[in-house]
């Protein structure tokens with residue numbers, strides 16, 4: 436009997452009832468704008484910022500309209516000017532080079548290792564070309580954070596962390612997002628907490644966060660924040676920083692607050708599913724599992740493996756065979772950008788030199804979402820299907 440999986444790879448869990456009730460209260464109040472608060476009321480957005488700051492153990496947190504907006508605000512707060520070069524990962528998603536391009540800066544791509552993290556030798560070689568690194572922890576793979584920070588400090592490169600896939604993750608006990616100068620998160624539906632669209636910017640640097648707060652569209656209402664720098668910090672900054680509106684509203688914040696409270700439990704649920712898939716794929720001939728360094732605590736909301744040195748037709752065959760059995764694998768190596776996946780050489784507004792070692796890795800990266808709506812049994816079945824189809828194609832070739 437050929438097993439078929441019938442689950443849906445894009446079906447998320449419902450919003451917690453508490454969040455639905457809070458959202459309805461916000462709608463009944465009519466006060467949706469973050470600065471529209473009643474006498475003595477902090478408002479859902481300020482409370483959310485405080486709760487996420489407390490969760491991470493960071494003094495400042497700003498909730499914004501999207502993860503991409505958070506990255507753009509971080510670049511602006513750091514003073515990145517049009518025409519300047521910004522280092523970033525060759526293995527990432529389109530909004531990352533997009534945020535760099537949006538401030539008129541020029542992405543310089545740094546290669547990827549077989550561990551799917553930034554290539555630190557390539558970073559060393561390119562570090563003197565730029566003043567900022569936008570470090571994307573793509574698909575939750577954290578590089579050696581001590582080593583990357585050492586390289587960047589030695590070259591006077593400031594670091595923005597893109598934590599879209601590492602909310603809840605840490606390296607050597609320190610949360611992802613607190614290593615660099617600023618950390619950016621997304622609360623978009625496919626990330627670790629879900630408000631449809633949304634994001635956070637965090638930092639321990641008061642000047643950077645005061646700039647980001649004015650940028651986000653606080654007008655002169657920054658004293659209504661709970662996790663923002665003290666009003667004195669804004670004294671000069673408020674005259675020099677443009678308003679580039681990208682605020683979060685009370686409705687989304689209401690939906691998110693109970694999700695912060697259950698985030699660690701969700702991460703544990705993802706990791707239990709990840710383990711089942713990962714174990715099911717171990718030692719499959721032709722397939723390379725990604726090694727996770729023991730210093731990192733990751734969130735297994737998706738899984739990657741490599742089909743290194745496979746031909747394009749063999750990879751397409753695996754994707755088609757898995758799809759026929761209900762398992763949706765994405766391939767990062769395709770020459771044409773498809774759905775959410777694209778390669779650095781398909782971002783033609785940011786031309787780059789070819790990186791043969793990285794290209795070899797990129798052309799073998801297979802990627803699969805693990806929604807929490809899957810059970811552990813679902814995950815075991817999915818692994819059996821991938822294993823069988825990779826095996827069948829590998830034997831033919």
Ligand SMILES: *Cc1c(COP(=O)(O)O)cnc(C)c1O
Pocket residue numbers: 501502503504527528530531571572573574597599600620621622623632633634
């Ligand atoms: C989703 C994502 C972003 C951007 O987040 P949005 O909220 O969609 O703007 C940035 N980086 C990575 C790696 C992402 O996956």
